[in-house]
Structure formats: structure tokens, C-alpha cells
Amino acid sequence: MPSPATLHDVAKLAGVSYQTVSRVVNRSPNVSTRTMEKVNRAIADLNYQPNRAARSLVTGKSNAIHVLAFDIHNLRTLPAMQHGAYSQGYQLRLSGFQRNEDAVRDLRACLRDIAASQVDGMLLILPWVLVTESELSDLMGKIPYVVVGSSLGYGTNAVLVDQREGMRMAAQHLLDLGHRRIAAIQGIEHYYDAQLRQETLEKVLRKNGLELVASERGLFEMVSGYEAALRLLANGPDFTALVCANDEMALGAIRAIKSQGLRVPQDVSVIGFDDLPFAIFSDPPLTTIRQDFNALGTLGLQHLLSLIRTPDIAPHQRLLYPELIVRESTATLTSPTIKGRS
Amino acid sequence: MPSPATLHDVAKLAGVSYQTVSRVVNRSPNVSTRTMEKVNRAIADLNYQPNRAARSLVTGKSNAIHVLAFDIHNLRTLPAMQHGAYSQGYQLRLSGFQRNEDAVRDLRACLRDIAASQVDGMLLILPWVLVTESELSDLMGKIPYVVVGSSLGYGTNAVLVDQREGMRMAAQHLLDLGHRRIAAIQGIEHYYDAQLRQETLEKVLRKNGLELVASERGLFEMVSGYEAALRLLANGPDFTALVCANDEMALGAIRAIKSQGLRVPQDVSVIGFDDLPFAIFSDPPLTTIRQDFNALGTLGLQHLLSLIRTPDIAPHQRLLYPELIVRESTATLTSPTIKGRS
DNA sequence: ATAAAGTGTGCGAAGGTTCTCTTAATGTGC
DNA sequence: GCACATTAAGAGAACCTTCGCACACTTTAT
Known part of the structure; x- marks a missing residue:
């Protein structure tokens, strides 16, 4: 098989239109059991996988979450985030940058780039106080985001340890x-x-x-x-x-x-x-x-997911408590x- | 500005066709300095960013590298990989999974999913011997990949410490x-x-x-x-x-x-x-x-990049030496x- | 029997790019 | 001043999917 199968290939094999195949893939209710079976068999036969880019183009979503972090080196919340994202069917993307005099400029460039790749949400790890709440809000546009491990103010969604x-x-x-x-x-x-x-x-x-x-x-x-x-x-x-x-x-x-x-x-x-x-x-x-970094990561991801699913939740913070x-x-x-x- | 600017928006503002804008963005040689300037100004004005999904759809590439790792928890090569990828203009995606009885099945599912998202290459961290060289090769299809930190055999591209x-x-x-x-x-x-x-x-x-x-x-x-x-x-x-x-x-x-x-x-x-x-x-x-994990990560990324750019390089391994x-x-x-x- | 509602499926368009092809404009040599 | 090569820019198609709409057919209510 040289190039991967498309909706059309599946449709031809199953003897239906490609739109119907799309319906099956997306679990639309309006499709009869008989055709569904036919289509599913064809999908299995061709080892069809929906093309993420095409899907993303039309929906404007990407099923991906971006983690932007300073100093990846000790990103202790990452494993929990990865695990959470994966189990919810989200891809995880990662970028990080160094602490230097151009940090704000880098951050800006990074965010521009990320915005263009249509991530569904972002987790920000900004241990360093380098942008104000409103600056960040401007930079992020309409992408939902949660700040993990720090707080810029009460108007920003955040998850942190007290x-x-x-x-x-x-x-x-x-x-x-x-x-x-x-x-x-x-x-x-x-x-x-x-x-x-x-x-x-x-x-x-x-x-x-x-x-x-x-x-x-x-x-x-x-x-x-x-x-x-x-x-x-x-x-x-x-x-x-x-x-x-x-x-x-x-x-x-x-x-x-x-x-x-x-x-x-x-x-x-x-x-x-x-x-x-x-x-x-x-x-x-x-x-x-x-500090329970796993809980922090998990909670951050959950918070972000709830933001993605219900965009008009009032901004709030989730606070974890440390232990002596x-x-x-x-x-x-x-x-x-x-x-x-x- | 509600929705982000597109090629067409830029073209209209600059008074050229959208294909010309594309040429400017992709640095095609056949474009006069005058129009290039006009277009660049329009791009700046509209804060235009190419839509990655659309680009990926047509090119079949994604400008992304996927890191697939067992046990992200101690992924010491990650910072170097991230840094390398970022500096070369590549996005980094990350997935990891646990060591369990379903590991091979998980790996298979992961790779299928990744293949559908058109990554340009993969870095595999498989400390555990769980697939053979040829199995892996089958699973990966035509995606270039480098195994980091272990070796499955002499036919696989790998970077490792002796x-x-x-x-x-x-x-x-x-x-x-x-x-x-x-x-x-x-x-x-x-x-x-x-x-x-x-x-x-x-x-x-x-x-x-x-x-x-x-x-x-x-x-x-x-x-x-x-x-x-x-x-x-x-x-x-x-x-x-x-x-x-x-x-x-x-x-x-x-x-x-x-x-x-x-x-x-x-x-x-x-x-x-x-x-x-x-x-x-x-x-x-x-x-x-x-063991120099930074060198390992950097080298792994370099190896992958050279594979992406020159696909028909003979498979080989790069060996680093440890120090007492x-x-x-x-x-x-x-x-x-x-x-x-x- | 007839209209209304509901179900399953096909059609066409759109989404933002890049690529190939074609055309228009410019420059070169005699 | 003319044929010709070269360069700049436009036109159209293609990539693969989802979505709204329309159509045909079946069921239910009057």
C-alpha cells in the first residue's frame, strides 16, 4: 500500500458515498446498522486512519494540547500531563525555552507559532513572573489555557500548590x-x-x-x-x-x-x-x-479539558496543599x- | 479580528493574488522585490500566520517530530531533543506509555495514531526490548525514525552510549x-x-x-x-x-x-x-x-533530521562513549x- | 388516503494551502 | 523593430475531511 487510504477509498470498497463513511467514523446516529457494518469492514480492510490535517483544517481543532514550559529540565508535572492527555485522546505537544533576556520576545514568538497550529488548549508553566495577566490573555487570544504551578492573578485559570x-x-x-x-x-x-x-x-x-x-x-x-x-x-x-x-x-x-x-x-x-x-x-x-506534582499535572489537564468543553466557565484557580x-x-x-x- | 488572517486576506490587502503571497511566504525566487515588500507589509499588518493544518494537508508533512517514549518519568534526553527540534523549526510531540502486559499492543496503537498525524520523523526511546527490528520497521512504514538509547540491530538507525x-x-x-x-x-x-x-x-x-x-x-x-x-x-x-x-x-x-x-x-x-x-x-x-544525555538527545535529533533530509542514507548507529x-x-x-x- | 414527521443517504461546498500550468510583461540580441 | 528567452504573477486543481442541504423513502397521525 503506497499512500494511506482515504475516505474515498473506503467508500468505493464499501459501495457507499464518502460522506457516509465520514458519518460512520464520527459515529453519527443517522446511519443504518447494515451500512455501518459494511463500512467498518472496509475500514478495517484498508487499515484506514482519518487524516488529522484534513480534519483539523475543516474543524479548526487539532485534538492536541500544547505544553509550553520554561526549563523543561525539571518539568515534574509532565508525566501526569502526558498520561492524562493521552487517556483523553489528546495529543501532547511540547515546547520550552530558556531563561534569558529575550524571554518575553521568545514567549511571544512561541505563542504566535502555536496559535497557528490550532491547538485546542495550552498548559503554561511559567515559574518566572514575566508577563502580566492581561498581556498573557492578549497573547493567547481565544485559546483556552491553564497556568500550572503559578498564578498571575485571579482572572487567570490556574492550578497550583499553596x-x-x-x-x-x-x-x-x-x-x-x-x-x-x-x-x-x-x-x-x-x-x-x-x-x-x-x-x-x-x-x-x-x-x-x-x-x-x-x-x-x-x-x-x-x-x-x-x-x-x-x-x-x-x-x-x-x-x-x-x-x-x-x-x-x-x-x-x-x-x-x-x-x-x-x-x-x-x-x-x-x-x-x-x-x-x-x-x-x-x-x-x-x-x-x-508537593504532589503528579496531582498538579493531572489537575491542570483536567482544568484545561473542562475549559475546552465548557468555554464560559468563570476563571478560577485550583489549589493543592503541600505536606510537611x-x-x-x-x-x-x-x-x-x-x-x-x- | 475574529478569525485569523488567511492567504486571501493578505493577497487582497497587498493587491496581489494569493498564490503570490504563498510564494513570498515560502521564499520562492521568482518574485520581484517590490511585490515582496508589499506582501510582507500586509503580512505584518494582518499578523498573518500560515495555517499549519492546510499546509500539512497539501504537503503531507507536518514539521513535527514525535518522541515516543517508555517511562517519560526519567526522560533525560528530552530537554536536548526539544531544544534541537525547536531550533530547527520543528514542533515536538510527545507520547509515552507504561510498562505493562499490553505494551506491544499499546505501541502498535500509538504508532498507528502517529502515522495518521503525518509526523516527519520519530524518536523512539525503548529501553525495554519489546519489538524486533523488522517488526518495528513494519510498524513505522515510511516514517523515518531513530532509536535513542538502545539498539535493536544493525539495520536500525540508532544513537546510543556504549x-x-x-x-x-x-x-x-x-x-x-x-x-x-x-x-x-x-x-x-x-x-x-x-x-x-x-x-x-x-x-x-x-x-x-x-x-x-x-x-x-x-x-x-x-x-x-x-x-x-x-x-x-x-x-x-x-x-x-x-x-x-x-x-x-x-x-x-x-x-x-x-x-x-x-x-x-x-x-x-x-x-x-x-x-x-x-x-x-x-x-x-x-x-x-x-553518560552524556544531552549529547545523546542532540545527536538523536541530528541523526533523525539528516534522515528526513536524505532518506536513503544507509542505516547506521552513532555511538557515544561513557566516562568513569x-x-x-x-x-x-x-x-x-x-x-x-x- | 393525505399530510406531517422522521430516517438514511448522496450531493456540493468549504476550509487554507501548495503545485503545475499558463499567460503577461520585461529584457536581450541581431 | 522583431523573434526569442526569461522572469513575474495569475488561474485552477488538488489535498482530505466535515457540514449543511436536499432528496427519497418509511413510518405515524389525522
């Missing part, structure tokens, strides 16, 4: 353990999560009459956590607990702390954020805030050395 | 350190990498007049490495070195070893495979075999306890 609540739990956990001298390694500037986590940490401390002892910025990956921790330690370990904006940096930080002859958690308690797979196998196992996972990298404040100082 | 060489280096490293009693945690049965690594390990040992002391199977993730190590240790630590089929399992194994009051590397040397980001930050930092990264989880055999036993 970062404030997560950091509140982390901070409270350390306070409950008796820590008063707390330092932080925060995430990338302008990142939505990083900002919220840092803000909330400071707020909770302030409410308890405390301030951060010190704070360094990292890039959400291990090496930067290591380096940030070394910088913090350079001034002497004048803190008993270290809050890291994610698990990767926490892992780096733990290594830095150990390298200075200090112990985790006896000398410094360390808490992470995310609960990545390696967190439980770090030494010591990492206390952290779990206490392991062994945090402990009650006991070290006499540190106690003496505080 | 697993044998990697394991050879790992084994030799341990032998050079004086280890003679070596155990292994192997990967998932039927996985291409798992098989090759295990085979090679056994072969190298045999060549040196040795045999594996023990061997347990894991599932390529941390918990299973932990459990496999515990099983190995249950018979007493009658080995001085442990080869793990990947870093995740190595991390789990290290934890298990420590939990039994043994030290890494003093009592047991542990070596991993892959060199994932966390490997350098484990405690102790993990000696491992580095010596860190602190392996050491020379010194422990007298173990020495006494051997």
Missing part, C-alpha cells in the same frame, strides 16, 4: 523545634515560588518576633545550594536552622555544612522543599515540604555551643 | 582497587541497558578468573536499590564492592549499607551508573559512569575483616 502554606509549615516546624536563629537559601529572583517562599518565611518569623539571621540566593540546583551555604557559613555558623527553597539546594547545603565539620541536624537543621525522590535517601534523610514530611535533617535545638550564643 | 565500555570501566576500576569479591544490583529484566551492563560485568570478572559473589535485581529506582542491598547484606557482607546498574539504586544501596553499620567505601565500595546530578552530592560522593567519574564511594581494599575472609 506555597505560603508550605513555607508556613516549614517555618513553624523549625520554631516548634526551638530554633530561633534561622538562615535561608532562597531561589531564583523573580521566580514565583521563590518569592512566595521567601516572603512567607520572613513573615512567619516576624510574627514570632524574629528575623532571618542571613539569606543567600541560589539557582534552585545543587551546586548553587552548596555555594550559598558556604557563603552563609563563612560568617561563622550563627544559625541553628537553614531553610532551603528546594530540595536540590538543601542537598548541596548539607554537603557544604558537613564539609565545614558541622553535623546535620545536631549543629544545623536543614529543611528542603518539594520532596524529590532523593530526599528520603540523602544523609540524613531530608525533612521537607512535599519530617525526616532526620531537622532536630530540636540541643547543641550547647549554639545555645550559649543565642 | 554500555559495555561503561561497565568495563566500572569493573576494571574496582579490580584495579584490589576488589575480588564483587556483588551487583542489576536493573529491570529485559531492559536493554540492564542486560548489557550485567552481561559485561560478568564477562569482565570471568576474564579475571572471578565470578559475581551475588546479584540481586532492582527496578532502577532508589527504594528497590535499598531493598536489593538489604537482601545482599542479609547473607553477611561477603563482598567488598557493589556494582549498581544505575545511580538511583546506588544511592539506595549506600543507605542500606550504612543502615547495617557498615561504611562506604571503607567496608564496601559502591559504584553507580549515569552520573545524575545528585551523584556528586551524595554521601560519600558517588563514583559512577557518566571517580569520587569517594570507591576505595582500595584495606579492611582487614574482609581481607581475612577472602
